[in-house]
Amino acid sequence: xxxxxxxxxxxxxxxxxxxxxxxxxxxxxxxxxxxxxxxxxxxxxxxxxxxxxxxxxxxxxxxxxxxxxxxxxxxxxxxxxxxxxxxxxxxxxxxxxxxxxxxxxxxxxxxxxxxxxxxxxxxxxxxxxxxxxxxxxxxxxxxxxxxxxxxxxxxxxxxxxxxxxxxxxxxxxxxxxxxxxxxxxxxxxxxxxxxxxxxxxxxxxxx
Amino acid sequence: xxxxxxxxxxxxxxxxxxxxxxxxxxxxxxxxxxxxxxxxxxxxxxxxxxxxxxxxxxxxxxxxxxxxxxxxxxxxxxxxxxxxxxxxxxxxxxxxxxxxxxxxxxxxxxxxxxxxxxxxxxxxxxxxxxxxxxxxxxxxxxxxxxxxxxxxxxxxxxxxxxxxxxxxxxxxxxxxxxxxxxxxxxxxxxxxxxxxxxxxxxxxxxxxxxxxxxxxxxxxxxxxxxxxxxxxxxxxxxxxxxxxxxxxxxxxxxxxxxxxxxxxxxxxxxxxxxxxxxxxxxxxxxxxxxxxxxxxxxxxxxxxxxxxxxxxxxxxxxxxxxxxxxxxxxxxxxxxxxxxxxxxxxxxxxxxxxxxxxxxxxxxxxxxxxxxxxxxxxxxxxxxxxxxxxxxxxxxxxxxxxxxxxxxxxxxxxxxxxxxxxxxxxxxx
Amino acid sequence: xxxxxxxxxxxxxxxxxxxxxxxxxxxxxxxxxxxxxxxxxxxxxxxxxxxxxxxxxxxxxxxxxxxxxxxxxxxxxxxxxxxxxxxxxxxxxxxxxxxxxxxxxxxxxxxxxxxxxxxxxxxxxxxxxxxxxxxxxxxxxxxxxxxxxxxxxxxxxxxxxxxxxxxxxxxxxxxxxxxxxxxxxxxxxxxxxxxxxxxxxxxxxxxxxxxxxxxxxxxxxxxxxxxxxxxxxxxxxxxxxxxxxxxxxxxxxxxxxxxxxxxxxxxxxxxxxxxxxxxxx
Numbered sequence: 001x002x003x004x005x006x007x008x009x010x011x012x013x014x015x016x017x018x019x020x021x022x023x024x025x026x027x028x029x030x031x032x033x034x035x036x037x038x039x040x041x042x043x044x045x046x047x048x049x050x051x052x053x054x055x056x057x058x059x060x061x062x063x064x065x066x067x068x069x070x071x072x073x074x075x076x077x078x079x080x081x082x083x084x085x086x087x088x089x090x091x092x093x094x095x096x097x098x099x100x101x102x103x104x105x106x107x108x109x110x111x112x113x114x115x116x117x118x119x120x121x122x123x124x125x126x127x128x129x130x131x132x133x134x135x136x137x138x139x140x141x142x143x144x145x146x147x148x149x150x151x152x153x154x155x156x157x158x159x160x161x162x163x164x165x166x167x168x169x170x171x172x173x174x175x176x177x178x179x180x181x182x183x184x185x186x187x188x189x190x191x192x193x194x195x196x197x198x199x200x201x202x203x204x205x206x207x
Numbered sequence: 208x209x210x211x212x213x214x215x216x217x218x219x220x221x222x223x224x225x226x227x228x229x230x231x232x233x234x235x236x237x238x239x240x241x242x243x244x245x246x247x248x249x250x251x252x253x254x255x256x257x258x259x260x261x262x263x264x265x266x267x268x269x270x271x272x273x274x275x276x277x278x279x280x281x282x283x284x285x286x287x288x289x290x291x292x293x294x295x296x297x298x299x300x301x302x303x304x305x306x307x308x309x310x311x312x313x314x315x316x317x318x319x320x321x322x323x324x325x326x327x328x329x330x331x332x333x334x335x336x337x338x339x340x341x342x343x344x345x346x347x348x349x350x351x352x353x354x355x356x357x358x359x360x361x362x363x364x365x366x367x368x369x370x371x372x373x374x375x376x377x378x379x380x381x382x383x384x385x386x387x388x389x390x391x392x393x394x395x396x397x398x399x400x401x402x403x404x405x406x407x408x409x410x411x412x413x414x415x416x417x418x419x420x421x422x423x424x425x426x427x428x429x430x431x432x433x434x435x436x437x438x439x440x441x442x443x444x445x446x447x448x449x450x451x452x453x454x455x456x457x458x459x460x461x462x463x464x465x466x467x468x469x470x471x472x473x474x475x476x477x478x479x480x481x482x483x484x485x486x487x488x489x490x491x492x493x494x495x496x497x498x499x500x501x502x503x504x505x506x507x508x509x510x511x512x513x514x515x516x517x518x519x520x521x522x523x524x525x526x527x528x529x530x531x532x533x534x535x536x537x538x539x540x541x542x543x544x545x546x547x548x549x550x551x552x553x554x555x556x557x558x559x560x561x562x563x564x565x566x567x568x569x570x571x572x573x574x575x576x577x578x579x580x581x582x583x584x585x586x587x588x589x590x591x592x593x594x595x596x597x598x599x600x601x602x603x604x605x606x607x608x609x610x611x612x613x614x615x616x617x618x619x620x621x622x623x624x625x626x627x628x629x630x631x632x633x634x635x636x
Numbered sequence: 637x638x639x640x641x642x643x644x645x646x647x648x649x650x651x652x653x654x655x656x657x658x659x660x661x662x663x664x665x666x667x668x669x670x671x672x673x674x675x676x677x678x679x680x681x682x683x684x685x686x687x688x689x690x691x692x693x694x695x696x697x698x699x700x701x702x703x704x705x706x707x708x709x710x711x712x713x714x715x716x717x718x719x720x721x722x723x724x725x726x727x728x729x730x731x732x733x734x735x736x737x738x739x740x741x742x743x744x745x746x747x748x749x750x751x752x753x754x755x756x757x758x759x760x761x762x763x764x765x766x767x768x769x770x771x772x773x774x775x776x777x778x779x780x781x782x783x784x785x786x787x788x789x790x791x792x793x794x795x796x797x798x799x800x801x802x803x804x805x806x807x808x809x810x811x812x813x814x815x816x817x818x819x820x821x822x823x824x825x826x827x828x829x830x831x832x833x834x835x836x837x838x839x840x841x842x843x844x845x846x847x848x849x850x851x852x853x854x855x856x857x858x859x860x861x862x863x864x865x866x867x868x869x870x871x872x873x874x875x876x877x878x879x880x881x882x883x884x885x886x887x888x889x890x891x892x893x894x895x896x897x898x899x900x901x902x903x904x905x906x907x908x909x910x911x912x913x914x915x916x917x
Contacts, residue, residue, distance in 0.1 A: 009643050013695040016655055020693070020754075023662045024836040024851045056659075058652055060431060092656075117780035121660040121669045144665050144812055144854040147834075171814060176663040190663035192812065192851075216709035220718075285675040292647050431653070433670045433845035436773040578771055588843050591680025595760070598682060598712050602705045602742045602902060605888065606804035606823040609869040614798040 002054075006038035012055050019055070019178065022188040027141040027150035029133055033184035043076050044069045044097055046129050048180035053077050056125070057093060062086035066104045067097035089113055091124055098129040105156055109163040112175045120172035123191075127178045131155030133185040143193045151198060152187055154179050161195055231274050243267040252517070252549025253277060257586050258284030259430075259449040261516045261548050278590045281451075285587050288430075297513075298484040298506055299423075302520050302546070303408075305479040306401040309550075313473040314524055320403040325478060327552075406475040407522050407542060416524075416540050438577050443565050444558075448547055450584035452554045458584070459557035462564055462574045471543060471560050474524035478550050481518050484510040519552055521545035523559035527567075541566075644691040645723040650674050654692040654847070658838065661849035666811030667779070668762050673845035676719075683716055683741055685840030686758035689847060690720065690739045693754060700728050701735035706743040706885070706902035713741070730905040742805065744826040746884045746906040749835035751852065757820045762841040762848065764808040764818040784816050787859060795864050807866070810857045811850055819856075825868040825885045830856040876901045879910035 002008070011034075018030040032048050039047040039054075044067055057063060057077070062084045065073045073095065074085055088094060088111040096108045108126055115123035137153020139161075156179065168174035174191030189195075244251065244267040251266045258266065258281045266284060273279035309325025312318045324330070410416040426441035434442055447455065462469050487509040523543035531537050543563030545555035561580060569575040583589060644651070650672070657671040676684040694700065702717045704710035708730045716739065717728050729735050732747040741758040749755055765775045768786045778786070787808055794802045801807070805821035809830065819827055820839055830837060830850055837850040850856055860866035871886050877898045884906065886899040901907035 008648065010695060012648070013651075013693075014697075017693065017695065020658065020662070020836070023659050024849075025751075056652065056656055058649055060649075060653065061656070118776050120664050120667060121657075123660075125659065145662075145851040147853045172664050172667055174663075176659070190851075192663065192665065216707075216711045216714040220711055220714055282675070282679065286677045289650070289674040289676065290641060290645065290647060292649070430674075431672050433672055435670065436771075578773065582772075587675055588680050591682065591684075592760075592843055593681075594679055595681025598741075599705050599710060600742075600821075601887065602823055602885075603805040603821045605902075606825075606869060608804075608888075610802040610804050613800060614802055 003038050003040055006035075008054070011035040011038060012051075015051055016055055019052070019186065019188065022178070022186055023145075023176070023190055025145045025150075026143065026189055026193040027139075027146060027152040027187060029135050029152065030186050031184060032180070032186050036184040043072045044099055045073055045076065045095075046098070046180055046182055046184075048184045048186060049095060049097070049127060049129055050076075050080065052127050052178060052180065053081055053083075053093070053095075057081040057083040059083065061092040062090060063093040063095065064088045064091035064108075065095045065097065066100040066108050067095070068099045068101065069097075073097065094124050094126045096126060096128045098131075103158050105160045106158050106163040109160060109167050109175060112167070114167055114173040114175050116173060120174070123173065123175055125176050125178065127180070128156060130179050130181055133179050133181045133183075133187050138198045140196045140198050141189075141193050142196075145190070146193070154187060155181070164189070165195070238271050240264065240267045240271055243270050248550070250275070250277065250280075252551055253452055253554075254280045254284060255549050256547040256551050256554065257281040257449060257451055258288065259548075260284045260288045278586060281586045282590075295485045295488065298486065298510060300481050300483065302477065302481065302518075303403075303405055304401055305403075305477055305481050305518070305520070306515070307403055307477055307479040308400075309478040310403060310475065311473070312406050312475050314475075315406065318406050318475070319409060323400075326550075400479070403477075405522070410474070410524075410540065416542065419542075434581060436578055438565075438581060440566070443577065443581060444544070444546075444562065446581045446584065447545070447558045447561055450554075450558070451586035451589065452551065452557075454584040454586075454589065455557040455561060456553055458574050458580060459560040462560050466572060466574055469525055469560065469564065471523040471525045471563065473556065474522040474540075474542070475520075476522075476552060476555070477520045478552070479517070480515040482515050483513050485513055486510060517549055519545075519547050519550055519555040521552070521555035521559045523556065523563060525563050641723055643724060644694055645676070645719070646674065646688075646691055651692045654688055657847050658689070658692065658849070661838070661847050662836070662851055664815075665851055665854050666809075666815030666817040666848060668841075668846040668848045670845055671847050673842050676842065678715065678719060680843040681760065682712060683739070683758040684842030685844075685847065686739050686741070686756045686842075687716060687719070687840075688842060689756045689838050689840040690737060691723070693756075694720070694724055694726060694737060696724070696726065698726050698736045699734055700726055701730060701732060701738045701745075701905075702728065702740070703738070703743060703745070703903075703905075704741040706745075706887075707904045709904065731909060732905055742821045742823075743885070743902065744822055744829045746901070746903040747909070748829075749833060751834050753835040755833075755835050755837045757822070757837065757839045759818065759820040759839045759841040759846075760843075761806075762818055762839070762844050762846040764806075764816050779815060782814065787816050788861075791859060791861070795861070800864065800867070801860065808859050810859060812854050816859065817848065817850075817856075823869055823885055824858070824866070827856070827858045827866070828868070832856075871899070874899045876907060879907045879914065881907065881910055 015032055015035040018032060022028050022030045032051055036047040036051045039050050041047045059082045063077060064086055065077070067073050077083065088108065090113060094108050094112050096105050105128060112124035112126055113122065115121060132153060132155035134153040136151050139152050139154060141150045141152060168191045171191065176191055177189040178186060180186045244263055247267070247270065250270055251263055254266045254270060254277060255261050255263070257277070265287065266280070269280040269283040272283060307323065309327060310320070310323045312322065407416055411418055427439050429442050429445050434446060463471065486507065523545070524540045525543055526538055527541050528536050529539055541563060543559035545558030545562065547555050547558065561574065564575045565577050565580060567575060573579050653672055657669045661667070661669045673685070673688065676687055678684055678687060690700070700720055701708065702713045702720070704713040707713065720726060721728060732738065732745045736752060737754050737756065738745065739756040739758070744755065763775050765778055765786055768790055769775050769778065778784070791801050794800070803824065805823045806818055807824045807827055808816050809819050809827060811817045819830060832853050832855070833850065834852055836852055838847065839849065840847050858866040869885070871883065874886055875882050876886065877900055879901060881901050885902045887902045888897060888899055890897055
């Protein structure tokens with residue numbers, strides 16, 4: 001999985017900084033390629049997904065996988081990180097792979113833990129593999145981290161925006177999301193981000 | 208020719224550090240770590256316990272570097288501990304298996320296995336022994352030879368590897384079972400002092416102590432996940448065992464002196480060595496986290512013995528009035544539990560008292576308030592925050608000055624005394 | 637016995653735990669995320685929280701600035717910088733503009749920060765409600781319920797007594813309209829810099845074991861009342877004796893010989909920058 005070029009200290013650090021940028025500036029598309037390319041894609045996961053797993057998971061956390069090849073991915077992630085598995089509603093990290101069933105992303109969002117008022121940080125981070133992550137798309141983002149508005153394309157299936165809106169309705173509770181694509185581009189949507197359609201009335205969120 | 212910051216700070220610090228080294232060396236004495244390890248058992252035990260790291264040599268080195276300051280030495284150990292990766296988790300240690308060197312009960316005159324005074328300062332007269340100024344390695348060796356002969360031990364028989372060469376005989380030392388045992392003990396009592404029954408077990412059998420179900424849940428680790436409130440028992444015990452000896456002693460003293468009506472008695476105090484085992488690291492695959500044990504009883508014939516730790520265990524018996532059926536009041540005993548690395552008896556007893564108080568949680572009594580106790584007994588945290596007051600606070604102070612000035616201007620008609628009062632209030636807020 | 641230390645002191649497991657906490661903190665602006673908080677070679681209370689954040693973020697390509705009370709050469713700043721360079725070999729600078737990571741105690745630099753920078757603030761007491769509620773368990777409930785009347789009451793009492801709010805540094809702020817947050821003991825003068833900052837601001841309390849964040853472009857409002865608005869320290873009519881600057885936070889000093897009171901930029905690198913630019917022009 002890791003090639004001999006992958007540096008578990010410095011490559012992880014550089015990738016982490018990019019995710020910090022992405023989470024602080026929702027809609028900013030970051031390129032994880034330099035680090036992800038040093039990982040050999042194994043099994044059904046994208047190497048950016050593996051990179052996120054290596055960066056964030058270890059024996060202290062639990063994860064859940066949504067995929068048609070769950071067992072393989074679970075074994076792989078356990079081997080890489082020693083993290084434990086958990087049910088969808090208890091996991092700290094939920095992976096929704098490209099080959100997850102239809103409606104898999106919505107389902108994952110609905111079931112993921114969103115913390116409570118006392119401990120909103122005890123909520124899941126959902127890592128989603130999508131068709132495409134690109135700048136200047138049809139989603140209009142506003143909120144903390146964004147100067148005015150930012151447009152982004154997140155090529156995910158299904159009515160996940162509605163599911164996300166519902167889940168994040170009661171700030172501070174909610175879930176945070178990281179999207180990656182096969183070209184190692186990533187974008188983050190913390191729970192604070194409001195999403196609307198570029199034009200028109202769909203997915204307008206109340207606050 | 209540009210302006211640059213004067214490097215005053217850097218120079219000052221470097222000189223300060225040199226000055227400190229000078230203080231340590233100026234008398235021309237260089238302490239050997241071996242000497243500290245050999246002769247400062249008390250301080251080493253305290254440092255290991257508060258530092259939460261069992262390694263006598265490292266503790267001795269820290270003590271040397273810190274010139275004997277417990278505050279600094281504990282800090283060194285803890286910071287070092289931060290850098291160490293976790294390789295294994297030990298099997299649950301059962302203190303019934305302690306190789307006991309000292310074991311007493313203040314609650315009962317006669318206990319199964321007997322009262323063993325062992326090595327303690329309790330019965331010494333605290334008269335400074337000026338002859339110690341003339342003590343030499345020769346006189347020490349001669350005394351050790353005599354001592355060994357008198358306990359019927361041919362000079363070998365320590366508990367720790369390597370002690371045999373030093374001729375250190377601990378009379379009645381026990382031998383461990385397990386893969387690689389310690390050096391063999393000679394003497395007539397060898398082997399008799401591990402497996403002594405617990406006083407508390409005897410009390411349970413007699414129905415004087417409520418039965419206690421084993422709680423095999425994985426303990427919380429406050430060094431991995433910070434303490435939260437309400438705390439769990441495992442969090443409390445961990446914070447207590449790492450606590451600063453002085454702080455805990457004071458709080459427990461307050462409890463027994465009258466800040467609460469708690470009359471504890473030492474049910475059993477044990478000092479000795481505990482064997483440490485780990486699961487076979489190459490053995491059966493654990494598909495889940497490295498930390499969890501496949502077998503809750505935590506034992507298997509394939510376990511590896513990796514060494515032993517000296518520890519002090521105190522089980523405090525506290526008589527408590529409880530209300531039973533139909534309002535009938537009964538007197539029963541509850542246990543306060545204390546356990547520390549090294550021979551730290553005062554601390555273990557204090558820990559037992561505080562453990563009970565934090566379980567009982569009587570409202571209104573500060574020593575029963577878990578936040579009050581647990582948040583203030585850590586040596587590194589308390590000394591750190593106090594010492595941070597020495598850091599420059601010019602800007603915060605400047606900000607306060609501004610507030611003080613403005614309030615003085617607006618209360619210009621008030622008399623001086625009032626103004627000063629208001630100004631002091633502002634500084635306090 | 638081990639001689640060498642890890643890059644940035646910590647093992648990767650420790651860094652991972654802090655990194656997870658950082659990402660959650662960014663997602664919940666102003667909320668204090670608990671973290672394990674390892675002991676550092678520097679004492680608790682001396683910036684271990686900020687240091688743990690810096691060491692979890694830092695990489696070979698970073699350029700680091702460390703200040704204390706506005707000064708790069710303050711002994712505390714120097715001590716922290718030494719530890720950072722000893723464990724990472726990373727380049728340190730004094731010019732705010734050149735830094736990618738800035739760790740600071742009790743000041744936000746005068747030079748406005750940009751999008752490529754991260755500011756790490758050292759926090760002694762992360763809980764803004766602590767002065768009137770000693771219990772951690774209780775203050776967590778108050779934050780959960782957005783029950784901040786106590787904070788307003790503290791300010792109200794000051795106004796009743798002195799005719800104005802009398803906080804010095806660490807004047808509480810409301811972040812993203814949801815959490816009341818302790819901005820760390822920066823002077824009131826610096827609070828407005830947090831509002832819609834272009835840089836990410838992370839705050840770390842090592843001893844109290846909390847990390848929290850203000851993402852860029854986030855609303856940060858100092859608590860005040862409609863009729864008693866928030867006021868910063870005034871340096872009206874005051875200029876820096878060295879570089880002539882106005883409108884920045886000043887140190888007040890006394891001339892040893894003349895007994896005269898004079899002012900100097902508290903932000904030493906800002907002052908030097910101005911002096912050097914004046915020389916060139």
